[in-house]
Amino acid sequence: MICQECNQRPAALHFTKIVNGEKTEVNLCEVCAQEKSEMFMFSGQSGFNFNNLLAGLLKIDPSFQKPSQSPFQQEEVLHCGHCSMTFPQFLKLGKFGCAHCYETFKDQLQPVLRRLHGGNFSHNGKIPKRIGGDLHLRKQIDELKVSLQECIQHEEFEKAAKIRDEIRSMERKLAGNVEGGK
Amino acid sequence: MSLEHFLHQAVSSWMSEEGPDSDIVLSTRIRLARNFEQYKFPTLFSHEEAKKIIAEMEQLLKTTSLQKFGPMELLKIDEMQPLQKRVLVEKHLISPHLAEDSPDGAVLLTENEEISIMINEEDHIRIQCLFPGLQLSNALQAANEIDDWLESHIQFAFDEKYGYLTSCPTNVGTGIRASVMMHLPGLILTQQMNRIIPAINQLGLVVRGIYGEGSEALGNIFQISNQITLGKSEEDICRDLMGVVSQLISQERSAREALRKTSNIQLEDRVFRSLGVLTNSRIIESKEAARCLSDVRLGIDMGYIVQMSKNILNELMILTQPGFLQQYAGGQLRPHERDIRRAALIRERLKMESEKIKGEE
Ligand SMILES: [Zn+2]
Ligand SMILES: [Zn+2]
Numbered sequence: 386m387i388c389q390e391c392n393q394r395p396a397a398l399h400f401t402k403i404v405n406g407e408k409t410e411v412n413l414c415e416v417c418a419q420e421k422s423e424m425f426m427f428s429g430q431s432g433f434n435f436n437n438l439l440a441g442l443l444k445i446d447p448s449f450q451k452p453s454q455s456p457f458q459q460e461e462v463l464h465c466g467h468c469s470m471t472f473p474q475f476l477k478l479g480k481f482g483c484a485h486c487y488e489t490f491k492d493q494l495q496p497v498l499r500r501l502h503g504g505n506f507s508h509n510g511k512i513p514k515r516i517g518g519d520l521h522l523r524k525q526i527d528e529l530k531v532s533l534q535e536c537i538q539h540e541e542f543e544k545a546a547k548i549r550d551e552i553r554s555m556e557r558k559l560a561g562n563v564e565g566g567k
Numbered sequence: 568m569s570l571e572h573f574l575h576q577a578v579s580s581w582m583s584e585e586g587p588d589s590d591i592v593l594s595t596r597i598r599l600a601r602n603f604e605q606y607k608f609p610t611l612f613s614h615e616e617a618k619k620i621i622a623e624m625e626q627l628l629k630t631t632s633l634q635k636f637g638p639m640e641l642l643k644i645d646e647m648q649p650l651q652k653r654v655l656v657e658k659h660l661i662s663p664h665l666a667e668d669s670p671d672g673a674v675l676l677t678e679n680e681e682i683s684i685m686i687n688e689e690d691h692i693r694i695q696c697l698f699p700g701l702q703l704s705n706a707l708q709a710a711n712e713i714d715d716w717l718e719s720h721i722q723f724a725f726d727e728k729y730g731y732l733t734s735c736p737t738n739v740g741t742g743i744r745a746s747v748m749m750h751l752p753g754l755i756l757t758q759q760m761n762r763i764i765p766a767i768n769q770l771g772l773v774v775r776g777i778y779g780e781g782s783e784a785l786g787n788i789f790q791i792s793n794q795i796t797l798g799k800s801e802e803d804i805c806r807d808l809m810g811v812v813s814q815l816i817s818q819e820r821s822a823r824e825a826l827r828k829t830s831n832i833q834l835e836d837r838v839f840r841s842l843g844v845l846t847n848s849r850i851i852e853s854k855e856a857a858r859c860l861s862d863v864r865l866g867i868d869m870g871y872i873v874q875m876s877k878n879i880l881n882e883l884m885i886l887t888q889p890g891f892l893q894q895y896a897g898g899q900l901r902p903h904e905r906d907i908r909r910a911a912l913i914r915e916r917l918k919m920e921s922e923k924i925k926g927e928e
Binding site for chain 1: 602604606607608610611689711714715718719722723724725726727728729730731732734735736737739740741743771794795796797798799800801804
């Protein structure tokens, strides 16, 4: 496959972009993709230049646009249920509207994150203590549930009752944590 | 502690104190981006949401405090004069974006100005720790302590897969930007910088001049920072940056030694000519001032100039910017008047140095 930008070198990077709610393939060679990201790399203010990067990577090509738009087209545009941002809006601003946008646009986000973060797409750093604590508690509850099942299978009902009480108290603690957090 | 205090006490700790490797590294900064879970990002949030965030931060300051870092002052952008904001930008305490485009913004500052917390900038919260010299792990530790303190009162937007959620996906994950400000005249004089910058970019780090526009780095001052925030731990990000910075330090040191060997007298001549310009000029543009300040600082670090404080470069690069000059003049100045003021301020500052020497004798 040949790069659509220079029509010379073989395409090494493949993206999917959304134009008017329609998915389109974008294929660029290393050189053209690098050129598009250069501006962004040298800059200080990330937001503005991230726009350039996105605008470059996902440049809306008139040939991809449909000749006639159906009046129902807009309903097909994916948008965030919490802040109503659409993906084209995100591309224009280079910024999300709220924390829920990450979930809403997760399919489109994956290639963007990989490109921005050297191929990485999942967090490997600090975890808030509050969330870390809950994770720990949830894991313990899951383990207790397994041993509860085992006790029931072996008809050790006295032991099972003890474990059940323990699970209940831990679940109350978990619920308390969530409430306390809000 | 008032606004006047912040502005009149013009010199922050990162400008005046000497840190590790301060012959080459001027300062180290760690920034962490965080957002409240329940409010929309500043991209779209309402005026009411912005006010609520500031109110929550004010409440938090009233009820708790981080004793270690001392008292903090909250300054609201809409209550500040344009010149006051500009001075804070020139001191790197707030971003141009907060000063210009964030009417609902605010900043929390500690007395020594090592810590600033921007509120309602691109993200709801941006914790910044700015330390003199090369102190990546100290700055990271301080930023983490502040983050832990805030986190015990605020529920931050966090996702198990994506980490801390930020308004721009360039910051998602750790939300960290670690940067080191370096004075690299040796690498410029030996024409190595153009070769080094692309190599550093290959490693996922960004190099840029922090004063001046485009590719020109005024005062030979560069900022090296991480680009990747997702998929690596905060410690690894700092360690990778540290690796590159250590290499740059040793390359700069060998460039300086090479210059001393091959062109000792030319270098000495250059240093003292620049000192002459700074001591005697009556009109000086920022570009010329930056070049001469860089030469003089190099002269101090290489021992050509003795008995002059090293921090003169850091200090005067900041104090001779338009905002500070106007603050010093007590009003608006036209560009030509600024150049006269700049020359006067530099002469005065250098006179203080020679008086200090006389005092010691
Ligand atoms: Zn190409
Ligand atoms: Zn949203």
